[in-house]
Amino acid sequence: MDNNYYDPADLRKFGKISEWAPELGEKFFDYYNSVFEEGALSAREKSLIALAVAHVVKCPYCIDAYTKDGLQKGITKEEMMEAVHAGAAIESGATLVHGVQMMNKYNKLSM
Amino acid sequence: MATKSLKAAGHQLAQTQKQLDLLQSGPFKDGDLPLFKDKIAQSGQFPLKAKKLEILQINLGYMCNQVCAHCHVDAGPDRKEIMTRETMQQCLDVIAQTGAHTLDLTGGAPEMNPDFRWFVEAASAAGIKDFIVRSNLTIIRANKKYHDLPEFFAKYGIHVVSSMPHYTKGKTDKQRGDGVFNASIEALKMLNKVGYGMPGSDLKLDLVYNPSGAYLPGDQAALEKDFKKALDTDFGIQFNALFAITNLPISRFLDYLIASGNYEDYMYALVDAYNPAAVAGVMCTNTLSVSWDGYLYDCDFNQMLGLKVASKARHIKDYDTSLLEGREVVISQHCYGCTAGDGSSCQGAVA
Numbered sequence: 001m002d003n004n005y006y007d008p009a010d011l012r013k014f015g016k017i018s019e020w021a022p023e024l025g026e027k028f029f030d031y032y033n034s035v036f037e038e039g040a041l042s043a044r045e046k047s048l049i050a051l052a053v054a055h056v057v058k059c060p061y062c063i064d065a066y067t068k069d070g071l072q073k074g075i076t077k078e079e080m081m082e083a084v085h086a087g088a089a090i091e092s093g094a095t096l097v098h099g100v101q102m103m104n105k106y107n108k109l110s111m
Numbered sequence: 112m113a114t115k116s117l118k119a120a121g122h123q124l125a126q127t128q129k130q131l132d133l134l135q136s137g138p139f140k141d142g143d144l145p146l147f148k149d150k151i152a153q154s155g156q157f158p159l160k161a162k163k164l165e166i167l168q169i170n171l172g173y174m175c176n177q178v179c180a181h182c183h184v185d186a187g188p189d190r191k192e193i194m195t196r197e198t199m200q201q202c203l204d205v206i207a208q209t210g211a212h213t214l215d216l217t218g219g220a221p222e223m224n225p226d227f228r229w230f231v232e233a234a235s236a237a238g239i240k241d242f243i244v245r246s247n248l249t250i251i252r253a254n255k256k257y258h259d260l261p262e263f264f265a266k267y268g269i270h271v272v273s274s275m276p277h278y279t280k281g282k283t284d285k286q287r288g289d290g291v292f293n294a295s296i297e298a299l300k301m302l303n304k305v306g307y308g309m310p311g312s313d314l315k316l317d318l319v320y321n322p323s324g325a326y327l328p329g330d331q332a333a334l335e336k337d338f339k340k341a342l343d344t345d346f347g348i349q350f351n352a353l354f355a356i357t358n359l360p361i362s363r364f365l366d367y368l369i370a371s372g373n374y375e376d377y378m379y380a381l382v383d384a385y386n387p388a389a390v391a392g393v394m395c396t397n398t399l400s401v402s403w404d405g406y407l408y409d410c411d412f413n414q415m416l417g418l419k420v421a422s423k424a425r426h427i428k429d430y431d432t433s434l435l436e437g438r439e440v441v442i443s444q445h446c447y448g449c450t451a452g453d454g455s456s457c458q459g460a461v462a
Contacts, residue, residue, distance in 0.1 A: 008376075012376075012379055012383065038333075042333070043330070043333065044333065044337075068326050069329075071322065071324060071326045072322070072326050072327055072328060072329035073329040073330075073333065073334075074277065074278075074320075074329060074334050074337050074338075076279060076282075
């Protein structure tokens with residue numbers, strides 16, 4: 001075992017998670033693959049959503065995977081960066097909206 | 112951006128044996144990845160055998176006005192290998208006797224061969240159903256003597272197939288050189304003007320997309336939709352179909368993969384995306400590739416690796432259907448490039 005929590009080469013071993021729980025693994029990958037097929041949203045749109053979420057959950061494997069997926073789909077770097085900002089805006093908004101709770105509590109405790 | 116071919120730069124990868132050694136080493140030598148022959152054997156597809164000849168692809172020479180970063184031919188202005196009229200005549204003799212329905216001229220920039228127009232005129236008389244010229248587009252704008260190429264193509268009903276790595280300027284110029292995007296757009300407009308790619312016209316204009324980096328092409332139909340929308344909206348350009356082609360790990364693209372530290376990941380990606388259904392449609396089973404000096408290869412990639420056909424007939428002057436049909440196709444690990452995902456050929460996806 002390496003002395004790192006993350007190894008880029010582990011990404012291509014993702015499928016191995018099925019070895020220790022085949023039924024659940026198979027269900028997960030079936031679901032996963034279905035999600036990213038063309039649907040009411042295009043595969044291209046879903047790839048950008050995945051890229052934004054990958055940044056929000058800070059998953060290095062997912063960032064590698066969906067940057068490459070975006071390139072394969074012809075998505076431009078400008079589109080990719082805007083998607084990352086969309087994720088970042090929601091994430092920072094989620095922090096800031098709690099400011100209302102802080103204000104409420106402050107007001108309640110103050111004379 | 113490189114301005115010299117690997118050959119002119121004296122690069123070690125200009126030697127085909129070095130490339131072939133590399134394709135046998137690393138994860139393939141360690142046993143981490145299966146050899147192509149073992150992989151196709153698993154689905155009972157080894158050995159690959161040539162079927163009836165349908166496509167004759169002729170490389171008129173390695174000279175080109177561009178030095179693209181991914182070029183598997185290692186083409187460029189410094190390459191002097193050019194097909195002679197004598198070899199062209201030998202090709203014409205074969206074109207007349209084969210039942211091939213497609214004649215496919217490539218290069219380099221095939222238009223730079225001084226006998227290009229003579230050959231097109233002579234070959235068009237053979238009545239081939241689909242007569243393709245692979246044009247890099249910028250050649251049409253490169254010099255005044257090429258400006259009438261769209262009219263020349265139209266006169267002989269040539270099917271024009273052109274490279275276009277992306278519908279944005281940045282990505283196109285990075286792969287193919289500064290100014291290539293704008294020149295390509297101008298050339299496409301000229302082709303549209305004489306009827307190429309226009310609705311209701313018989314003059315076919317197809318585009319070739321290949322990724323500008325260490326990744327595989329996405330879904331061909333989806334990419335075609337994006338290209339059509341962007342080129343029409345931004346420039347009013349029309350075309351027929353988009354062929355998504357995978358970059359094979361040879362020559363300049365192999366050099367790029369190694370230099371950028373992407374080689375191993377790329378080979379894993381190709382092997383992971385292996386699709387037995389694509390093996391059934393690989394072009395080497397219905398194509399013959401003729402080099403500038405008349406030798407025969409199973410495909411243009413094998414030509415660049417110096418892997419001649421495994422047959423007693425190895426030169427166009429010795430062409431013999433009975434010797435070539437049923438021949439065993441020469442393979443190595445670069446072949447994974449044609450069997451990944453939806454497959455890849457000079458006509459795009461195959462599965």
